[in-house]
Amino acid sequence: xxxxxxxxxxxxxxxxxxxxxxxxxxxxxxxxxxxxxxxxxxxxxxxxxxxxxxxxxxxxxxxxxxxxxxxxxxxxxxxxxxxxxxxxxxxxxxxxxxxxxxxxxxxxxxxxxxxxxxxxxxxxxxxxxxxxxxxxxxxxxxxxxxxxxxxxxxxxxxxxxxxxxxxxxxxxxxxxxxxxxxxxxxxxxxxxxxxxxxxxxxxxxxxxxxxxxxxxxxxxxxxxxxxxxxxxxxxxxxxxxxxxxxxxxxxxxxxxxxxxxxxxxxxxxxxxxxxxxxxxxxxxxxxxxxxxxxxxxxxxxxxxxxxxxxxxxxxxxxxxxxxxxxxxxxxxxxxxxxxxxxxxxxx
Amino acid sequence: xxxxxxxxxxxxxxxxxxxxxxxxxxxxxxxxxxxxxxxxxxxxxxxxxxxxxxxxxxxxxxxxxxxxxxxxxxxxxxxxxxxxxxxxxxxxxxxxxxxxxxxxxxxxxxxxxxxxxxxxxxxxxxxxxxxxxxxxxxxxxxxxxxxxxxxxxxxxxxxxxxxxxxxxxxxxxxxxxxxxxxxxxxxxxxxxxxxxxxxxxxxxxxxxxxxxxxxxxxxxxxxxxxxxxxxxxxxxxxxxxxxxxxxxxxxxxxxxxxxxxxxxxxxxxxxxxxxxxxxxxxxxxxxxxxxxx
Numbered sequence: 001x002x003x004x005x006x007x008x009x010x011x012x013x014x015x016x017x018x019x020x021x022x023x024x025x026x027x028x029x030x031x032x033x034x035x036x037x038x039x040x041x042x043x044x045x046x047x048x049x050x051x052x053x054x055x056x057x058x059x060x061x062x063x064x065x066x067x068x069x070x071x072x073x074x075x076x077x078x079x080x081x082x083x084x085x086x087x088x089x090x091x092x093x094x095x096x097x098x099x100x101x102x103x104x105x106x107x108x109x110x111x112x113x114x115x116x117x118x119x120x121x122x123x124x125x126x127x128x129x130x131x132x133x134x135x136x137x138x139x140x141x142x143x144x145x146x147x148x149x150x151x152x153x154x155x156x157x158x159x160x161x162x163x164x165x166x167x168x169x170x171x172x173x174x175x176x177x178x179x180x181x182x183x184x185x186x187x188x189x190x191x192x193x194x195x196x197x198x199x200x201x202x203x204x205x206x207x208x209x210x211x212x213x214x215x216x217x218x219x220x221x222x223x224x225x226x227x228x229x230x231x232x233x234x235x236x237x238x239x240x241x242x243x244x245x246x247x248x249x250x251x252x253x254x255x256x257x258x259x260x261x262x263x264x265x266x267x268x269x270x271x272x273x274x275x276x277x278x279x280x281x282x283x284x285x286x287x288x289x290x291x292x293x294x295x296x297x298x299x300x301x302x303x304x305x306x307x308x309x310x311x312x313x314x315x316x317x318x319x320x321x322x323x324x325x326x327x328x329x330x331x332x333x334x335x336x337x338x339x340x341x342x343x344x345x346x347x
Numbered sequence: 348x349x350x351x352x353x354x355x356x357x358x359x360x361x362x363x364x365x366x367x368x369x370x371x372x373x374x375x376x377x378x379x380x381x382x383x384x385x386x387x388x389x390x391x392x393x394x395x396x397x398x399x400x401x402x403x404x405x406x407x408x409x410x411x412x413x414x415x416x417x418x419x420x421x422x423x424x425x426x427x428x429x430x431x432x433x434x435x436x437x438x439x440x441x442x443x444x445x446x447x448x449x450x451x452x453x454x455x456x457x458x459x460x461x462x463x464x465x466x467x468x469x470x471x472x473x474x475x476x477x478x479x480x481x482x483x484x485x486x487x488x489x490x491x492x493x494x495x496x497x498x499x500x501x502x503x504x505x506x507x508x509x510x511x512x513x514x515x516x517x518x519x520x521x522x523x524x525x526x527x528x529x530x531x532x533x534x535x536x537x538x539x540x541x542x543x544x545x546x547x548x549x550x551x552x553x554x555x556x557x558x559x560x561x562x563x564x565x566x567x568x569x570x571x572x573x574x575x576x577x578x579x580x581x582x583x584x585x586x587x588x589x590x591x592x593x594x595x596x597x598x599x600x601x602x603x604x605x606x607x608x609x610x611x612x613x614x615x616x617x618x619x620x621x622x623x624x625x626x627x628x629x630x631x632x633x634x635x636x637x638x639x640x
Contacts, residue, residue, distance in 0.1 A: 023583035072494050074482070099516045103494045115600035118477040128604055150604065155475070165606040190544035195577060200436070209491050210524045213510065217518035229639065253639055271535070277478055286638055307638055308614075309629075314620075322614055325629060326502055329621020337626040346640055 018096035023056035023240035057186035097175035115166025229255035235262035236291020281292035294319025349405030355468030390471025416557035448598035450483030485529035
C-alpha cells in the first residue's frame with residue numbers, strides 16, 4: 001500500500017544503471033512521502049539479484065524468476081506489473097525511459113487506467129489544485145490534492161518545460177532516461193525484505209506469445225556518459241564531413257563526441273551520440289558546444305557540465321547564456337585553430 | 348492471401364521550427380502558429396505497410412488519424428503513396444486528449460474498421476515524443492506488440508506469424524510474433540516511397556465532409572457520387588461508439604499543472620572572437636588552469 005515502486009530492468013542477470021539511478025530517486029521520494037521503496041525484478045536465473053539493489057535503500061524486493069522472462073517480451077512483464085499493482089496499489093511507479101520501459105510503461109498504464117509521463121527530467125512531490133468544472137454560481141470547483149508526483153519534462157520539441165500531475169489514478173507513472181538521476185549507494189548493508197513470487201500466479205501461459213529468435217547486444221562504442229570532456233556538434237556544424245573536425249579535436253583532448261538532436265536528425269552524427277532529453281545526459285568537466293543553438297531539450301542533457309564553451313556564429317544563441325566562454329565564430333573557422341593551438345601549446 | 352493492414356498516422360506541428368508563440372497561455376499547443384507535417388515515423392510505418400501490400404497482392408491499407416478536419420492531409424498523402432482507404436476521427440469532444448484518451452479513441456476506430464491483420468504506426472510523434480499510443484492501443488485491443496521495429500522480415504499468413512527485426516538498447520533483436528499484432532516502426536527503418544503521380548491525380552480532390560465549403564457541398568457531392576474514392580471517411584465520437592468518459596480531457600488521467608519557458612541559470616560569460624589570438628589565449632588559459640590537457 002502507498003509504496004513507491006521501481007521496475008528494475010536487467011541485462012542477463014545484471015540490474016541496469018538506469019534502474020539503480022531510479023532507486024536512488026525513488027528512495028528520496030519515499031522518504032518525502034514517508035512510505036516504503038519497493039522494486040520489481042523479472043528475469044531468469046536471478047539467484048542473489050537482490051544484493052544488487054538493496055544497498056540503494058529498497059525495503060521490499062519482488063523477484064519474478066522464470067525461464068520465459070528473459071529476454072524481455074511485452075506481455076509477461078505487463079502481466080506481472082498489472083497483477084502485482086492490483087494487489088499492492090502503489091502510489092508511484094518509475095521505470096527507465098529505455099526501449100523496455102517505453103514498451104512496458106504504456107501497456108501497464110493502459111491496463112490500469114493510470115497516467116504515464118515519458119522522459120521526465122525532474123520528479124518532485126507537491127500539492128495540486130485541480131479545477132473540475134463550475135458550481136451552480138459559476139464559480140470554479142477546485143479539488144485539492146496533497147503530496148502528488150510532479151512529473152517534469154521538456155515538451156514540444158524541448159521548447160517548454162511542463163509539469164504533469166495525475167492526481168486521481170494510481171500508480172502515478174513516469175519514465176526517466178539513463179543518466180538523468182544520480183545513483184548513490186545508501187547503505188551497503190541495508191536490510192530489506194525479499195519476496196520470490198510464484199510467476200505462474202501472475203503470468204498465464206498464454207501470455208508468452210512473442211519469441212525472441214535472435215538477440216545481439218553490443219557494448220557501447222563510446223563512453224559519452226562518463227567522458228570528462230565532451231565535444232558536441234549541432235546543426236550549425238553544417239555537414240557530416242565537418243563533424244570530422246569535432247572527432248579530431250576530441251582525439252587531441254581525449255574527449256568524446258556528442259551531438260544535438262538537430263545534428264542527428266540531419267544525419268551528421270549517429271543516434272547513439274545524441275545528448276539531451278531524448279538522448280544521453282552528460283555531466284563532463286568541460287563541454288564544448290559547436291554550432292549548437294541550445295534548445296531546452298538539449299540543455300536538459302548537459303546543463304550540469306563544469307565549464308561550458310560555446311562556439312557559435314550567432315551571438316544570441318540561447319546556449320551562450322549558460323556558457324562560461326563564448327566564441328563568436330563559425331565552427332569551420334574556430335575548430336581548426338583550437339586543434340592547432342592545442343597541439344602547439346602541449347608539445 | 349491478402350492482408351488487411353491498418354496504419355496509424357498523425358499530423359503534427361513541425362516542432363523542428365518553433366517560435367515563441369508556439370504555446371497558448373493555457374499550456375496547450377498553438378497549432379495555428381506552426382506548419383503541420385506528416386509525423387516522420389508514421390511515414391516509415393506506411394512504407395512497411397506498402398511493402399506488405401506489394402508482397403501480398405490484394406492487400407488493403409486503411410490509414411487512420413485523429414485530429415482536426417485538416418488532418419485529412421495525411422490521409423491524402425498516404426493515398427498518393429499507395430494506401431487504399433482513409434479515416435479521420437474528428438470531434439470537438441476529443442480535444443485535450445492525453446495518450447491514454449487518444450489510444451482509446453483510435454482503438455475504437457480500429458474496432459469499427461473491424462477486420463485487421465496488422466496495425467502499424469510510427470514509434471512516436473515529434474510533438475510529444477512519448478511513444479505511448481502504439482502500446483496502449485495494443486493493450487486496449489488485447490493484442491501483443493512489437494515496438495521499435497526496423498523491418499518486417501517475413502510474414503507467414505498460414506501460420507499467422509510475422510518475424511520482425513527491432514532495435515533494442517545497445518543492439519538488435521529478431522522476434523517472432525502472432526497476428527494480429529501492433530507494430531511501431533523506428534525512424535531508422537526504410538524511408539517511405541515518394542508519391543505516385545497517377546495516384547496524386549486520382550486522389551488530389553479527396554476530402555472529408557468537414558473540409559468542404561458549404562456553398563460547394565452539393566456540387567462536390569454530385570461529383571463524388573460518380574467517384575466514391577474521393578470521399579474520405581469522417582467519424583465523430585458517436586460513429587466509433589466511444590464512451591465519452593474515456594475521450595478528450597475527461598478520459599485523460601494526466602493534467603498539465605504548469606508550463607513555463609525555462610530560465611537558465613545564466614552565467615557571466617567571457618565573450619571572444621574567433622581570431623587566432625583569442626582562440627590561442629583561451630587554449631593557453633585552459634591548459635594553465637589544468638581544465639584541459
